[in-house]
Amino acid sequence: MSRHLTLALSKGRLLDQVLAYASERGIDITFEDRKLIAHDPDGLLKLILVKNADLPTYLRYGIAGLGICGEDVLYEYGDELVRLLELPFGGTTMALAGRSDLQRPKWGPMTIATKFVRFTHDYFHERGVPVRLIKLDGSVELAPVLELAPYIVDLVETGSTLRAHGLRVIEELKKIKVHLVANRAYWKWHYRQIERLIVRLSSADA
Amino acid sequence: MPEMGRLPAGTMGLAFEEAIRRLELRNRLAALFERWGYLPAATPIVDFYDVYREWVNPQHVYRFTDREGDLVVLRSDATLFLARLLGLQLSEISQPLRLWYAEETISHIPSNHPVGDTGFQAGAEYIGLPQGEADWEVIILASEALECLGLQDYRIHLGSRALARVLIEAEGQTWSKDLIRDIHRLSGPCWENLSANLRHQFQCIGEPDQIAQQLGPFASCPEAAFLLQSCDILRSAGLGERLVIDLNEVGLLSYYTGLVFKIYVPGYHEAVVSGGRYDGLLKKFGIEAPSVGFSLQQGLIEVLHGxxxxxxxPAAASGTSWLERLANARRRRAKGERVVL
Known part of the structure; x- marks a missing residue:
């Protein structure tokens, strides 16, 4: 059995917070310049740095057994992964946003640009609200500015990016939390080691 | 025409060495099952969808209308199709019946998932005995099936649907398909409604004494007692520490009722065997008979073999004429050689 656990981290907004949180618990991780694979000095973890949306795929194929990512990513790409531990950082909000002078229409379909097509479709479909969706992969706040779509659904932390583009949150749709997740079979096979990691990550600062 | 150069999404065939290996592994399983006294069964590949509506996820099966306009479904779960077959062919079970099968199954798997739509399941079902020795026999048979396919390094995770229901209902919650799904992935609306203590219990994997401690007062209920007893007996039967109790294993398919189990192997991202007791299923098809069984994902195990x-x-036959080469080939084939004319 391999001595270390394999943990995938995403390159996005969470990385610095994950590394700081782990370091506070005695797990020091340093990715050397441009390298996407690292080990912690104690040999507990092998870490792989991947694109946010690809993280569930690496877990699904067993390349990494564990990962840390937000519920936004899990909903879009990794619903079948097991959520082992909710982490106390990186929380954000999935929100419907639009131009500051715009209200949500009382009837008729909304046209929404978003990266989160599955979430947005399911959210409004379950509430009987017709929507037209336009898939974008980045800089979603440009869509209302350039009149591609009057509304967007996106993650909002402070709202400063929205304000900079003359947009505002119209409705908060879901609080997004960050989780330690696992490939189910990997969790089952390595449950003792993973239990120890969970205890360590759940602890107060070292 | 583009159709000549491609297959429908998710499908694939086997040729040459891969086909030989499938046949060879299937033959090993057939020999094992028959040594244990199991009889072969073959189920239809297509049946009426309405018969299975209660148990299958419509998003995961292939359905279409037949010539008479009936909605039919392709075989996606060999156990379900076997239960239906027994219901059609038998009016009652007078004595325990042991059956095995090895068949293709077809279900829709998302395109970014490592397993294609076409699976190859082999398995065994023990019909007609209540919980007890039949469950233990099936679990030992599953472990021997893996070993006969060359997998020595595996771990059996043993859980109980019956115990899970007791724990859920004691908390005043309702048992449902959605709850099963949520326990499986440790998240979702039903999961959030459970108490912290129950959520912790459904993540417990370990030794019988640890599990008994986690269960507290429930450790002495009949469902827990049978789970713990089964662990003891199966460990004594040779499984040793390759078997652990896992309260997270509650059986994903809705027809399970009692002990359930999955078998995991290192380096693979899914369980290679799943099984359990399903006492109410055959009654739905017209036979009152308790049952237990397992299915083994032979297609996955083939992937593990690389x-x-x-x-x-093959060798070439010798001789100056076709008749001489035929005679030569016959002599050598009789000795077990592979010879072409």
């Missing part, structure tokens, strides 16, 4: 070794070409 690419098969290329076969050496």
């Amino acid at each position: 690419s098969p070794e290329p076969q050496a070409p």
